[in-house]
Amino acid sequence: MKHGLTRAWMFVLFPLMFVIACVTVNIYFPAEKVESVAEEIVDEIRGNSQEERENPQKNDETSLFRKTLWALSVSPAWADEVTEASNPVIRALKKKMKARYIKMKPYYKMSALKENDNGYVSLENIQGLGLKEKRMLKTLVHGENKDRKNLYTEVAKALKIQPGEIDKIAKVFAEKWQKPVR
Numbered sequence: 515m516k517h518g519l520t521r522a523w524m525f526v527l528f529p530l531m532f533v534i535a536c537v538t539v540n541i542y543f544p545a546e547k548v549e550s551v552a553e554e555i556v557d558e559i560r561g562n563s564q565e566e567r568e569n570p571q572k573n574d575e576t577s578l579f580r581k582t583l584w585a586l587s588v589s590p591a592w593a594d595e596v597t598e599a600s601n602p603v604i605r606a607l608k609k610k611m612k613a614r615y616i617k618m619k620p621y622y623k624m625s626a627l628k629e630n631d632n633g634y635v636s637l638e639n640i641q642g643l644g645l646k647e648k649r650m651l652k653t654l655v656h657g658e659n660k661d662r663k664n665l666y667t668e669v670a671k672a673l674k675i676q677p678g679e680i681d682k683i684a685k686v687f688a689e690k691w692q693k694p695v696r
Contacts, residue, residue, distance in 0.1 A: 544675065548673065548682075548686045549686050552686050552689075560696075599668070601671075611658065611662075618654055621654075633662060633684030633688040635655055662687070665687075666683045
């Protein structure tokens with residue numbers, strides 16, 4: 515009798531342990547959400563969205579077509595999800611970064627600054643700049659990178675993304691930062 519009971523438990527426990535051992539944790543990274551948020555934030559900081567508002571006739575027909583197409587293609591499930599990241603910290607960071615960008619813009623145009631693939635900015639070609647300019651530019655880059663790190667952390671919190679995924683968020687933002695400066 516004991517031998518039969520042990521066999522029965524083996525037939526139940528072994529498959530159960532096998533199923534439990536095969537379960538993996540799949541952490542979903544919402545790349546589309548992050549991309550949408552990144553584009554919105556970068557455009558706001560760089561003034562691209564404001565420029566489009568000031569020249570509404572520039573791409574009016576194309577813009578209307580895109581908005582209509584987007585509205586028709588959004589699934590109801592996706593429309594309910596959070597696709598915007600905003601809180602007081604993010605708004606304050608965007609304001610600081612926008613003011614700093616105005617100072618950095620000429621240096622982007624002269625290739626003294628470079629947008630890296632990791633979502634941060636670095637000094638590139640600073641030969642020909644005076645000592646005072648180099649120091650000022652280093653300070654701007656340091657402040658910008660510090661604020662970007664904080665921004666990526668806050669976006670992760672707002673979109674409920676694990677802190678370990680912040681590097682992925684930075685890389686998504688990098689694609690948006692690397693668009694040519696107007």
